[in-house]
Each structure stands twice: as C-alpha cells, then as structure tokens.
Amino acid sequence: MTVFNINTYFTSPDTQEQILDVLISYFDNAAAHHPKPDEAGANTYFSPVTVSFVYESAWALIDLEPTSPLFSRHNSLLQNLATRLRNLPEDLTTSPPPDYLFFASFTYGYRLLNWNSGLIKTETGRDFIVALLQYRVHIPQPRKDIEVEFCNPGNMLPTLNWSQFVEKAGASGVVLSQLAEEPPADSITIDGAKISEGSSREAGDATINVGVLGGQPSYDDTAIHSPSRTGIDEAKT
Amino acid sequence: MLRITRPEVLGDERNLTSHNMISENTRFYEGRSNRRNRPTSLLFRRNPIDSWVELGIAWLFQRDLDRMEHLSRFKESDSGSLIQPVPIYDTFEILVEVLENGSSQDILLAHYCDEPLVQANKADMDYMRYLAYLLADEGWGLDGPIERASLEALKGHNMLFFHLVRGSHQPSDTEKRIFKTIADTTRAMFANGAKTMDDIWLASMCPYGYSDFYHRHPGEHNY
Numbered sequence: 001m002t003v004f005n006i007n008t009y010f011t012s013p014d015t016q017e018q019i020l021d022v023l024i025s026y027f028d029n030a031a032a033h034h035p036k037p038d039e040a041g042a043n044t045y046f047s048p049v050t051v052s053f054v055y056e057s058a059w060a061l062i063d064l065e066p067t068s069p070l071f072s073r074h075n076s077l078l079q080n081l082a083t084r085l086r087n088l089p090e091d092l093t094t095s096p097p098p099d100y101l102f103f104a105s106f107t108y109g110y111r112l113l114n115w116n117s118g119l120i121k122t123e124t125g126r127d128f129i130v131a132l133l134q135y136r137v138h139i140p141q142p143r144k145d146i147e148v149e150f151c152n153p154g155n156m157l158p159t160l161n162w163s164q165f166v167e168k169a170g171a172s173g174v175v176l177s178q179l180a181e182e183p184p185a186d187s188i189t190i191d192g193a194k195i196s197e198g199s200s201r202e203a204g205d206a207t208i209n210v211g212v213l214g215g216q217p218s219y220d221d222t223a224i225h226s227p228s229r230t231g232i233d234e235a236k237t
Numbered sequence: 238m239l240r241i242t243r244p245e246v247l248g249d250e251r252n253l254t255s256h257n258m259i260s261e262n263t264r265f266y267e268g269r270s271n272r273r274n275r276p277t278s279l280l281f282r283r284n285p286i287d288s289w290v291e292l293g294i295a296w297l298f299q300r301d302l303d304r305m306e307h308l309s310r311f312k313e314s315d316s317g318s319l320i321q322p323v324p325i326y327d328t329f330e331i332l333v334e335v336l337e338n339g340s341s342q343d344i345l346l347a348h349y350c351d352e353p354l355v356q357a358n359k360a361d362m363d364y365m366r367y368l369a370y371l372l373a374d375e376g377w378g379l380d381g382p383i384e385r386a387s388l389e390a391l392k393g394h395n396m397l398f399f400h401l402v403r404g405s406h407q408p409s410d411t412e413k414r415i416f417k418t419i420a421d422t423t424r425a426m427f428a429n430g431a432k433t434m435d436d437i438w439l440a441s442m443c444p445y446g447y448s449d450f451y452h453r454h455p456g457e458h459n460y
C-alpha cells in the first residue's frame with residue numbers, strides 16, 4: 001500500500017492558518033496548565049502525543065514568509081509566550097510557576113532553532129529564545145516530570161537537551177552569559193543584567209550578562225527585559 | 238433515508254436511499270441472540286412482501302458475522318441491548334478497493350462515503366470496534382487498545398484512518414478532505430484544554446503526523 005504525500009497541502013496558507021489557530025489555543029490553555037503528576041501520559045497535554053503535536057506544528061509553520069499575514073500572527077504568539085514566561089508569580093511558594101508552558105515553549109523554540117527557521121531570526125523570535133533562557137535563571141529546577149515528558153518522550157521522538165539548546169541559541173547569537181547548564185538552586189540574581197554585543201560575534205548577536213551575586217534569588221525582571229529587546233535592537237543596527 | 242448530495246462533484250444530484258431494514262428511522266433495539274440469529278431469521282422467514290433485496294441484506298448481515306468470527310482480537314461486548322446495525326463489511330471492502338485503485342472521480346466519491354459508513358453504526362460499540370479492526374487488518378489504524386477505547390475515540394479514529402486509506406494517486410480535492418479530518422481531530426485533542434486521552438490516541442504521533450508530511454525538508458527525517 002503506497003502512502004502519498006500531502007506536503008504541498010500542509011504548506012498552503014489555509015492549512016497553516018488552521019495549524020496556527022490550534023497552536024495558539026493550545027498555548028493559551030497551556031499557560032494555565034499545571035498537570036498533576038499522576039496525569040503523565042494520560043491526558044492530551046501531558047504525553048508524547050503533545051510533544052509530537054508541538055513538533056509537527058513547528059514543522060508546518062517553519063517556512064512562513066515575512067510577507068505572509070500569518071507571519072505577524074506567529075510573531076504575536078512568540079511575543080505572548082515570552083511575556084508569559086517572564087510574568088512569574090511573585091510568591092513561588094504559593095503560586096506555581098508556569099513550568100508546563102515553559103517546557104512546551106522550549107520544545108517549540110528548540111525545533112525552530114534546530115531547523116534554523118526564519119521565525120526565530122526576527123527580533124521577536126530572538127526575544128522568545130531569550131525569555132526561555134531567562135526562565136531557567138528564575139526557575140533553575142522546573143518540574144522534573146514535565147521535563148521528562150517533553151524532553152525524553154520516547155518512542156520515535158528525539159530527546160531534547162537544555163545545554164544543547166543554550167549552545168544553539170549561542171550559535172545563533174543569543175547568549176545568556178553565565179547561565180549554567182545546571183543552574184545553581186540559589187544565589188542567582190539577574191539584577192544588573194545587561195546586554196552587550198559579543199565581541200567575537202557577527203552583527204546582530206546579543207549577549208546578556210547575568211550577575212551572580214550572593215543573597216536570595218531576585219525576580220526583578222525590569223533590569224533584564226527592556227535591555228534585552230533594546231540590546232538586540234542595537235546590536236542589529 | 239440516507240441522502241448523499243454532491244452536485245459540485247457530480248454535476249447533478251444523486252440520492253442513495255437505504256432500505257427500510259437498515260434505515261435509521263426504522264431500526265430498533267435487539268438482544269445479542271437476535272443479532273446473531275438475524276440473518277437466518279430473515280433468510281427463512283415467510284413474509285410475502287420480502288423480495289430479493291431482503292434476502293440480499295440478510296446475507297450482508299451474515300457476512301459481517303462471519304468476518305467478526307475471523308477477527309481473532311474482536312470480542313463482542315456484553316451490552317444487553319443493541320441497535321440493529323447496518324451491515325458494513327462488503328461496503329467497506331469495496332470502498333477500500335476504490336480508494337486504493339479507483340479512478341480520480343471514484344476515489345473522491347469514496348471519500349464522501351467514508352463518513353456515512355462510520356456514522357451508520359455510530360451508537361454501536363461492537364460495530365465501531367469491528368470497523369477499527371477491519372481498518373487495522375488493511376494496515377490502517379493505530380496499534381492501540383481498541384478494546385478499551387471509547388465510542389467517541391473510535392469514531393474519530395475510524396473516520397481519520399478511513400480517509401488515510403489511499404493509493405499512490407489521489408485527486409487534489411481528497412487532500413483537502415483528508416486534511417480537514419486531520420485538522421478537526423487535532424483541534425479536538427489540543428485546542429480545547431487538557432483532557433483525559435483515550436488510550437487509542439496514546440501513540441507517539443499526533444494526527445498531523447499520520448500524513449507523512451515531515452519529509453519536506455531534506456536531511457530532516459523524523460524530526
């Protein structure tokens with residue numbers, strides 16, 4: 001029995017719009033999703049099927065052209081994700097951080113980065129990657145069960161590796177300096193973080209220096225958010 | 238009455254009117270033994286208004302029962318009352334043959350028959366599982382626990398994989414229909430919040446993946 005290929009249909013604007021619609025709805029719901037540990041592998045948002053969905057969606061949208069109306073919608077999605085990843089609860093002891101959203105976004109960003117998608121090369125795309133890197137500074141140890149589900153889904157799905165992501169981000173010019181592959185559980189502050197143009201990098205590269213100081217973790221985002229966008233802008237020019 | 242109208246496809250209107258023995262309005266509940274004895278009862282009943290059509294349908298019922306017996310994994314449920322089914326085996330075989338080897342127009346028409354075939358026994362768990370096994374026997378379908386799947390999940394599964402039965406040549410209109418089914422299934426799974434997933438969908442790929450579209454980028458196979 002021969003399987004015919006409907007690639008051309010998957011890259012049609014109508015199809016991509018449908019996929020983007022589903023993806024946006026998914027991430028909207030994912031932002032407020034805090035799965036119970038015993039749900040692993042048992043619901044639509046917490047199983048290898050979810051990872052596959054995120055991959056396939058990235059695959060279908062990877063070649064969106066900047067002239068496409070969907071391109072700006074996709075940019076809005078990335079912007080929205082970056083904002084949500086930075087908008088952490090003030091008291092993490094009473095409100096859980098959006099770890100699920102982080103890993104879903106990480107999976108999506110990883111694929112776009114790995115496939116060298118133009119979607120990641122925009123200012124918004126790079127800021128999205130920065131937001132993912134920053135999240136691990138704020139939340140050094142996100143939920144392990146979600147990490148396993150998204151990063152080691154098994155079956156035919158590939159393993160995702162955080163340090164490789166950091167490496168790929170760096171290769172594409174987005175570097176969060178002093179971000180350890182296994183961030184320390186405490187004593188991290190991002191106060192005073194700054195972005196500078198990497199001396200050995202091509203124009204457009206941005207480096208975010210994160211100060212590691214003593215004391216309690218600080219979640220003052222203002223020091224890093226606006227410079228991050230500005231820094232990239234400046235570096236690009 | 239089962240009515241299929243596709244004027245944009247056919248250029249005119251054709252109606253398929255089902256026999257009252259299997260039409261939705263005239264079917265009622267029956268017990269397990271009635272279902273098993275239905276073909277024989279019909280073949281040997283003395284009803285003066287019966288024609289060759291009734292005899293033909295009786296044999297179609299028997300064909301389903303025979304096929305069920307040869308599906309080793311298929312087990313009838315313990316449900317006490319069942320809705321009189323629409324026999325599907327021979328229709329299924331013909332549709333698969335057309336989907337794989339038919340002309341462009343016939344393939345397109347066959348795709349429009351998929352839904353009525355799945356919906357014909359939409360409330361019958363046994364027949365929904367039976368159809369899933371028929372698809373699996375043809376090499377289409379998920380290798381999931383059909384026995385534990387819900388009726389809704391099986392309906393979605395059967396609809397999707399029936400559309401995926403295909404040969405090497407397909408008219409472009411069928412691709413739209415296939416993708417619509419794939420997109421609808423994906424939307425139902427992911428766009429409306431997390432929900433408990435039927436085991437049958439717990440394979441490694443989401444519905445998008447069943448269309449083999451990820452070989453688009455050279456050097457990037459399987460993600």
